[in-house]
Amino acid sequence: MRRVCRPGGRVVVADTAPALSKADAFNRMEQLRDPSHVRALSPAELLRIHLAQSARLEPRRHQREIAAGENPPGLPVVEANGDADRIRQLFAESLQSDSLGVAAFRKDGEVRFSFPTVIVASVVTSQAPSR
16 A cells, blocks of 8 residues: 555555454354454554554554444355354353453344454655665
């Protein structure tokens, strides 16, 4: 991204980033929901990768956000895989212990949750080297 930005341009990365202590459980659930999912990075990992790639970027902002969700995500996708019941069970278990790190709660008889998200914004400080 920095290669195509002019000096003063902004690079913003936003991604789901579970706490390191919850990442294994979160990733297992996501792999049930979406078999192409590999691994969500923790906030520290996401920031470290961003900074490692940022020779011409000046970090300006790093914040955690909460993205509200509805019932367990992507159920139409996982129903074809037969994993919807397991995902519902994982969310139900997370109501008590927050094992998924999604702050699951029950409202109007349905499980609701929030995805932990990290947003990292930087400003391009110099022109890309010529190739």
